[in-house]
Amino acid sequence: MPWTERQQALLQGMGLRIWSPPPPAALRPAAPQAAPLAAPVPVEMPAEPPAESPTPAVAQRVEPTPAHPVVSARTPPAAPAAAAVPPPSAPSPQATGVAAMDWPALREAVAGCQACALCESRKNTVFGVGHTSAEWMIVGEAPGEQEDQQGEPFVGAAGQLLDAMLQAIGLTRVEADAAHQVFIANTLKCRPPRNRNPLPEELAQCAPFLHRQIALVRPKVLLAMGRFAIQQLLGRDEPIGRLRGQIHDYHGTPVIVTYHPAYLLRQPTEKAKAWEDLCLAVSVYRQRQGR
Template sequence: MPWTERQQALLQGMGLRIWSPPPAALRPAAPQAAPAIVPLAVQAPVEAPTPAVTQGGEPAPAHPVVSARTPPAAPAAAAVPPPSAPSPQAAGVAAMDWPALREAVAGCQACALCESRRNTVFGVGHPSAEWMIVGEAPGEQEDKQGEPFVGAAGQLLDAMLQAVGLTRSEADAAHQVFIANTLKCRPPRNRNPQPEELAQCAPFLHRQIALVRPKVLLAMGRFAIQQLLGRDEPIGRLRGQVHDYHGTPVIVTYHPAYLLRQPTEKAKAWEDLCLAVSVYRQRQG
């Protein structure tokens, strides 16, 4: 099925070439009576990334799964130092429902970030979304509006999602994503999160994932990857694989803010999104 004019405009706006539809044998079946929202597998045909090839010339296994709990051996320098222990007030987070969790985040004073924030950034999206996106720390605009991924980076993320039939706007669980950050408060001057800050916010993020129960997790940026996988290798070494977070597949990719600074990497981010779509379709079956 050819790309619609809207999808072509979205991809061209992101600086990406138009991908050809997959071969007929791989295309999804034609939809039945036209629903109000076209299913993801039909609305956005995507081309699967080219399989990796081993040194011997043989194709590598499709979508290798790397466990977050038992990662492959890595150099000692790549290990993430153990974070500080969460504060006692976070001990009950694992039992919270959505209202209690939102209230706990809004009133959190576990670290010094509470002193400089304007708003906490809890997250947005469908509470039972099949896709969940995890970003890094809120920036200036996020701190002002209390919502993740706003401004230019948010616009780029929205365009990427729309290209595969997803949205942050109100929709059903299969099409509306849930978006959250590793930190719920903005670090001053947008500096990198500190280990103790990540440790204090980790229970909030983990509880959000447990409540959403997504079929696919998309980790955008180095600190999101560290928080979900406990890995500190460069993103270029981790992308193109299917990682694992307590049984949920994780695809890692670049943060939209990085893509705005390095537009030549947008094609790689598109490949990562295609891989995520492929994994999602497998889990639908």
């Protein structure tokens, strides 16, 4: 189905060249296209200028086929010993009751958490935003400086790029119904000093909060953005390039992995791969909807 001028403009706003590679000879004919998602609530486009491109071709949606294996988070394939994730430390006594919390109790527990040293340097905890029964859930990494100041995930340039990516597939973070407004959360709820990588013990302390958020939202699709989000959901530490293009599993919920928007701003040539990941996620979502 040809993309509309509006959709092409959104893709160009992400810095993507719209192209259509010839299908491999062994690839089966594409399945009939399902109806597109409803038009999203408009969101702000990123400040980054679109990449220059010659006359664009029509972008092709990526449809999953049996070539995309389903990988379980509970019984992941064996990884090389060098890529093994260190075993997490035991959760704090405060975290042991998280599995029974409702939204108000969970929010209060995150705001008052002092389970690790990150509480000493944070300005705000970053709980998460969005529809509490969203059909799509986005999991990012640790909060940065602007997230720490505002108490909201994915703000600044990375947040603008994420908004454009979501809008391109008919989703939004602003108020809408559960099928179109996503829920966004981070692996850590506090910013590590100087934006350093999260420590294993910090990820372990925050894991119950994220797992409880997922249990309460009950999304139909999880989109893991970045290495530490993938590590927290799947227990995998291979490079993202090796995990892309697969349908992973988190306790019965499909997980699609992709690059973090902050990485895409540093490596804009990888945006085309991120777009393929989004198309795969849309296809998985439509399959779960029976469309």
